[in-house]
Amino acid sequence: MAGTISITFAGSAVQDLEYMLAYYADQAMPQVGGRFVAEIIADIELLSSQPRMGRMVPEFE
Secondary structure, X not given: OOOOOOOOOXXXXXXXXXXXXXXXXXXOOHHHHHHHHHHHHHHHHHOOOOOOOOOOOHHHO
């Protein structure tokens, strides 16, 4: 099995996630925002062990 790679979140990405949480909180749905952000983070963290997951877009093949 291949090793894992390190995932680093850009400050702007963290800020975007915080804005999403704030938006859903303003809409009186903080639990939806929390789940949404948690799913995004989980998918990104999965990349550390499976960096080739997903599809390759034709222009980068």
